[in-house]
Amino acid sequence: MSETSTAAGGISACSITLQLNGQRREVEVYPWTTLLDLLREQLHLTGTKKGCDHGQCGACNVHVNGTVINSCLSLAVMHDGDEITTVEGLSENGELHPIQQAFLDEDAYQCGYCTAGQMMTATYVLNSSHIGDSDDAVREAMSGNICRCGAYKNILAAVQSTRGKV
Amino acid sequence: MRNFEYQKADSVNAAVTAHAGQASSFVAGGTTLLDLVKIDIMQPERVVDVNGLPLYDVEALDDGRLKIGAMVSNTDLAYHPTVVEKYAVLSEALLSGASTSLRNKATTGGNVMQRVRCPYFRDGVSACNKREPGSGCAAIGGHNRSVHAVLGTSEQCIATHPSDMCVAMAAIGAKVLVTGPNGEREIDFLDFHLLPGDSPEKEHALDVDELITHVVLDAPIEGSRSTYLKLRDRASYQFALASSGVIVATEGNTIRDARIALGGVGTKPWRAREAEQALIGEPATEQSFKKAAEIAFKGATPYEHNAFKIPLGQQAIVRSLTHATAARA
Incomplete structure (x- = not known):
């Protein structure tokens, strides 16, 4: 990370480097820019959604170094050198990721606003050996992802039907 | 921002x-x-x-204690093999708090430092002695049901301490290691969080510029079992209305040692020492547990909407003690 000459109120923006969805990206961010705002407003990766902006809804969940976090509660500048995966990075070679296909197959959304966050948490949950594979364990592990439409039953079905495919 | x-x-x-x-x-x-x-x-x-600080290790000390780096995430601590095996109350408390993604981000030191969830503190405009000393407390006489205490309150502040992790640490016993401009020192975990008293804006024993570097857990009580029970408005991802972290060791059916700490009911992670003393030497029966539970809430002050927390907290104690002393197959 290095400081640049850009300034706001005398405070300089910082230059950071991310490994974002497999690509190296060098960006300039102000200290108060959240990872979420960097992704959406500067890098135009709008698949990640801003719901509550306070860590209560999970719509902004992304993977940082393989771990799911709320991107609204993290400063972009804290992620210099980190590997970030957003919903845009799930599919490979034009093929839907199994969790994306499962959300389609199981009709696991209505408005779709929470879906990106749901899928980022789901892929983490499915790859975490310490989280059980029962329906109750999945419900508990995904309780931080709120769905205002109430598609939980189908979200659970989508997650469980993806088990073993990721 | x-x-x-x-x-x-x-x-x-x-x-x-x-x-x-x-x-x-x-x-x-x-x-x-x-x-x-x-x-x-x-x-x-x-x-x-x-x-970027090197505070990510969980280290078993020669004296049987466990030294936890301040940057260890709540997830990593909850699933650490030693914590799962020897400090079940802590693992269970951590996993009952927040959500998967928040636990991945939240740290041991940060959890100790988390702020109250009182809506009058958070709204920025209501009277709140914690946010603006001398302005009053809108929670007293206001909506004081879910995140307001019945133990350790004052006329200045009744907000509960929101942490589950800290309740488990209060039960286990721990030291908070800090470094400041004058060097390193350790603070007993039970002295770290302060009662609101006349100065609710002062929440902890840290001096200006001091940083938490580690939490060192006391050695587990030989032959003990522990558990954490959290009662709340929904089954997951919600702050406690009442919670009970207990550690119990028995000889036959007699209680040899006991620790009880409570969450959701106190203005700080609440250690119920008198209740513990009442259990030692007694049979591990519901009657003993009920007596201890009554003692734990002896000095409780209910407010308009949270009087239910007294019986709820007592039942949490009885149920967690019952669970911790139940015969295992």
Whole structure:
């Protein structure tokens, strides 16, 4: 990370480097820019959604170094050198990721606003050996992802039907 | 979000040096800090990032204690083999708190430092002696059902301490290791969080610029079992209405040693020492547990909407003790 000459109120923006969805990206961010705002407003990766902006809804969940976090509660500048995966990075070679296909197959959304966050948490949950594979364990592990439409039953079905495919 | 300077520290001493008084904040996970900066309740002019400090280890000490780095995430601590095996109450408490993604971000030191969830503290406009000393307490006589205490309250503040992890640590017994401009010192965990008293704005025993570097858990009680029971408005992802962390050792059916700490009912992680004393030497029966539960809430002060927390907390104690002493197949 290095400081640049850009300034706001005398405070300089910082230059950071991310490994974002497999690509190296060098960006300039102000200290108060959240990872979420960097992704959406500067890098135009709008698949990640801003719901509550306070860590209560999970719509902004992304993977940082393989771990799911709320991107609204993290400063972009804290992620210099980190590997970030957003919903845009799930599919490979034009093929839907199994969790994306499962959300389609199981009709696991209505408005779709929470879906990106749901899928980022789901892929983490499915790859975490310490989280059980029962329906109750999945419900508990995904309780931080709120769905205002109430598609939980189908979200659970989508997650469980993806088990073993990721 | 308000503008602030940012500095990333590469050593504990550099972090302490960069932290320049009350206008600075350390940031670890950020789950409390950034939440509160966004609503302008915390107003740092400088944020010192401690994510680069070498505080990520969980180390078994020769004397049987467990030394936890302040940057160990709530997830990593909950699933650490030693914690799962020897400090079940802590693992269970951690996993009952927040959500998967927040636990991945939240740290051990940050969890100790988390702020209250009182809506009058968070709204930025109501009377709140914690946010604006001398302004009053809108929670007393206001909506004081879910995140307001019945133990340790004062006429100045009745907000509960929101942490589950800290309740388990209060039961286990621990030391908080801190480093400041004058060097290192340790604070007993039970002395770390302060009762609101006449100065609810002072929440903890840290001096200005001091940084938590570790929490050291006492050695487990030989032959003990422990558990954490959290009761809340929904089954997951909600703060406690009442919670009980217990550690019990029995000889036959007689209680040899016991620890009880409570969450959701106290203005700090609440250790119920008198209730513990009442259990020692008694048979591990529901009658003993009920007597201890009554003692635990002897000095409780109910407010308009939270009187239910007294029987709820007592039942949490009875049920967690029953679970911890139940015969295992």
